[in-house]
Amino acid sequence: MARLDSVGDVLLTGPAVRAVAAGAARVTLLAGPRGRAAAELLPGVDRVLEWPAPWIEPDPGPVDPDQLNLLVKMVEDVDRALIFTSFHQSPLPLALLLRMARIPWIGAISVDYPGSLLDLRHQVPDDIPEPERALSLTTAAGYPPVGSSLSVRGPLPEPDLPSGYLVVHPGTSVPARAWPPGHCAALVELLTGHGHRVVVTGSPGERELTARVAGRHGIDLGGRTTLAELAGALAGARVVVAGNTGPAHLAAAVGTPVVSLFAPTVPAVRWAPYGVRRRVLGDQRAACADTRATVCPLLGHPCLSSVTPDQVHQAIMEVMR
Structure with missing residues (x-):
């Protein structure tokens, strides 16, 4: 294969x-x-x-x-x-x-x-x-399905994190899929102000981003986890907030609900988190739809910048219910 x-x-x-x-x-x-x-x-x-x-x-x-x-x-x-x-x-x-x-x-x-x-x-x-x-x-090819859900092999590492936390993953592989960093930071402030514990995750190359987004109140795990350790952290979360990027699918693979900040450069019907409770946010009819653009071709990145931290907070509450 x-x-x-x-x-x-x-x-x-x-x-x-x-x-x-x-x-x-x-x-x-x-x-x-x-x-x-x-x-x-x-x-x-x-x-x-x-x-x-x-x-x-x-x-x-x-x-x-x-x-x-x-x-x-x-x-x-x-x-x-x-x-x-x-x-x-x-x-x-x-x-x-x-x-x-x-x-x-x-x-x-x-x-x-x-x-x-x-x-x-x-x-x-x-x-x-x-x-x-x-x-x-x-x-x-002659191999019938044995299940359609995503999964990973266990046991996964158990993170040393407080119970009941939410995860915000601000990074993406290409800029066109990223929710603005200022919005991510504002969301962490909003969530912690409502009494939630928030963990911010990211790759080693995203440490500056995760530090900015975590601010004074979030727990910054940027660059501090292997993929298996990240899976363990996502498995312990109540909800994961992420763009169209690998950790969103990793969250789905460990059964955690996802609020997906999804740029329409590729179709959400194909690539949105699969098999878990989810909310897909972002203007799916924007002019960049289906272009596979890696850098937003529109001034101000409107498909995602138009999504507010309050709207994401509401979506988090909905998938947690």
């Missing part, structure tokens, strides 16, 4: 992985460097291989024939492959390399004509949630 992009994408493939694991002797998951940590958390995965695909990575170097040959060597013991992609990605470059490794059977969702690269060319409607899209491929 292969899912070569980021943390959230890998987590959304989890139900499909479990379906295959129920019918296969061994599951190897080929992941990219951005998704490896998530791959290691998925139930049903026996082995994780890491390889940076030059057609998937956001800042790829030149195509290196030695790296291509390395992948061919890595997967020579695989006898059946399923390639999972987002709707805008082609599985065919990877399928070609897997054929070079003499893998006898390969399946994928493909709009493009695959020639002899695929044994199963599956097609599916566009506007369905990503976990269901992936499950449709495994079902077509």
Whole structure:
């Protein structure tokens, strides 16, 4: 099995992985460097291989024939492959390399004509949630679903945090998906003023952001957790507030409700947190809808900046009820 992009994408493939694991002797998951940590958390995965695909990575170097040959060597013991992609990605470059490794059977969702690269060319409607899209491929390949919820393998680390806390995760992988930092900081002030304990999470590169958002009253965990430790922190939260980013899907995978600040650059029907109580906020009809923009093309980032901390507070109260 292969899912070569980021943390959230890998987590959304989890139900499909479990379906295959129920019918296969061994599951190897080929992941990219951005998704490896998530791959290691998925139930049903026996082995994780890491390889940076030059057609998937956001800042790829030149195509290196030695790296291509390395992948061919890595997967020579695989006898059946399923390639999972987002709707805008082609599985065919990877399928070609897997054929070079003499893998006898390969399946994928493909709009493009695959020639002899695929044994199963599956097609599916566009506007369905990503976990269901992936499950449709495994079902077509002969692996019926064993459940559709996201999940991670346990036991998870238990954080040393006060009970009853809320999590605010202000960071995103691209600027177009981020709620303004000032709004995030104002939300933390608002929530703590109402007596809530608030934990602010983020990656090592987001420490300045999380410190600003946590302010004087929030608990700043920015850059202080592994992905498994972050999963443990999210599992203990009453609600997680996050943009369209991997930790929102990680929260769903541990069963925590999510208030999603969702920029419409990709469709919420496909990418909103799946399988948990949720509220999706943000103007889904904004001019940037479906553009896949990484930087907001509109002055002032109106799709998300128009969402106020009071509206998020109300949404938090609703999902907690």
